[in-house]
Amino acid sequence: xxxxxxxxxxxxxxxxxxxxxxxxxxxxxxxxxxxxxxxxxxxxxxxxxxxxxxxxxxxxxxxxxxxxxxxxxxxxxxxxxxxxxxxxxxxxxxxxxxxxxxxxxxxxxxx
Amino acid sequence: xxxxxxxxxxxxxxxxxxxxxxxxxxxxxxxxxxxxxxxxxxxxxxxxxxxxxxxxxxxxxxxxxxxxxxxxxxxxxxxxxxxxxxxxxxxxxxxxxxxxxxxxxxxxxxxxxxxxxxxxxxxxxxxxxxxxxxxxxxxxxxxxxxxxxxxxxxxxxxxxxxxxxxxxxxxxxxxxxxxxxxxxxxxxxxxxxxxxxxxxxxxxxxxxxxxxxxxxxxxxxxxxxxxxxx
Numbered sequence: 001x002x003x004x005x006x007x008x009x010x011x012x013x014x015x016x017x018x019x020x021x022x023x024x025x026x027x028x029x030x031x032x033x034x035x036x037x038x039x040x041x042x043x044x045x046x047x048x049x050x051x052x053x054x055x056x057x058x059x060x061x062x063x064x065x066x067x068x069x070x071x072x073x074x075x076x077x078x079x080x081x082x083x084x085x086x087x088x089x090x091x092x093x094x095x096x097x098x099x100x101x102x103x104x105x106x107x108x109x110x111x
Numbered sequence: 112x113x114x115x116x117x118x119x120x121x122x123x124x125x126x127x128x129x130x131x132x133x134x135x136x137x138x139x140x141x142x143x144x145x146x147x148x149x150x151x152x153x154x155x156x157x158x159x160x161x162x163x164x165x166x167x168x169x170x171x172x173x174x175x176x177x178x179x180x181x182x183x184x185x186x187x188x189x190x191x192x193x194x195x196x197x198x199x200x201x202x203x204x205x206x207x208x209x210x211x212x213x214x215x216x217x218x219x220x221x222x223x224x225x226x227x228x229x230x231x232x233x234x235x236x237x238x239x240x241x242x243x244x245x246x247x248x249x250x251x252x253x254x255x256x257x258x259x260x261x262x263x264x265x266x267x268x269x270x271x272x273x274x275x276x277x278x279x280x281x282x283x284x285x286x287x288x289x290x291x292x293x294x295x296x297x298x299x300x301x302x303x304x305x306x307x308x309x310x311x312x313x314x315x316x317x318x319x320x321x322x323x324x325x326x327x328x329x330x331x332x333x334x335x336x337x338x339x340x341x
Contacts (some may be wrong), residue, residue, distance in 0.1 A: 001152065004327055008156055015163045022168040022178070031170030034177050035299050036272050036289065037115055043290070053279060053287030054117035061116060063210030068166065087209060088166055092159035094208070099200050100155040103193075106139065107146040 016088035020081035027077060065090075112180070112268050112300075113205065114220055116213030118289040120279045123271055128218030131199070134226045138195040150189060153330065157185045158197040162205070164315065169308065177303055179312040180224050180264070183232030183257040184319045190332040194229035201225075223268045232260030232316070236333050244334060249324070250317050257316025258309040262301060265308075269293075269300035 001009075026032065033042070040050045040058050068087035071079040119127075146154075161181040168176040185194040199221045205211040212220045239252035273293030276286035289296070323331055 005152055012159050019166045022166045026168050026170040026176045029170035031174050031176045035175045047290055051286050051290055052281045053120055057117035061214040066210040068209050091162045094204050095158040095162045095201050096155035099158040099197050103151045103154045106142045107148045107151050
């Protein structure tokens, strides 16, 4: 790894440690999910009903760490902040590994 | 901008899977031809960067949040086809592990954020940059590339949401999937991405380009000699 690449990785790790801002700031300003990403419960409140097709598909997949949060819906802010850092580190590890392997394979067969 | 499961009907998510798979196939062909080994570590970092920046949810009035994506700067630094690969992997992992974006919507989300966004950003950057390489002009080009790339991606996402009530309604006339029509979805999504999210994306794109031009100028795909730049 070159010195420049090391520097970039350090920058990424610092970013990962700062990710709790992504839950703390929205919490502070009482902002929730992005537009159009509401769960079925919230939609019921907004519309008075849950669209039929949406209801069928909404639980199509059970992600192991929903919303980057290990603590479930009632988790404290501290736990959410810690979950965010852990998810950030896990996420960059997995993404970097997969992209590294895929592109390594393609580059090898190129030039 | 991560569309969850249930917001798009099969008439929309299936064709968008097809489109994204088409782009992945072309990306694979292009990268096999042009990707050099020295870029591989940067691709991995690009994916990590995009994953992280999407975790920085920015609250806005009205009780919603949004975030930058990073696809524009990846396209400028490493090329648009590289961005297709890196950001697609990120979106798939976000959906599988963290439930951010639906599984049925992976094709749509990849099309919006990993295809539309990097290409729009890349074209805008090249267009504004022109043949000159003056630093102020590159900065403006990078800012607008990031900004408008995100805004156009948001517009396309809003159109996908907004056409759902036109395509599929139940027996009682209620929409089956995303409930809001184009007249609500488009202004809601586009305005918040014009301000503030696009501005954030623009600054991130501009500052990172500046950093790379200073420290590793030979890496920057979009400002290399056009003859090596297919």
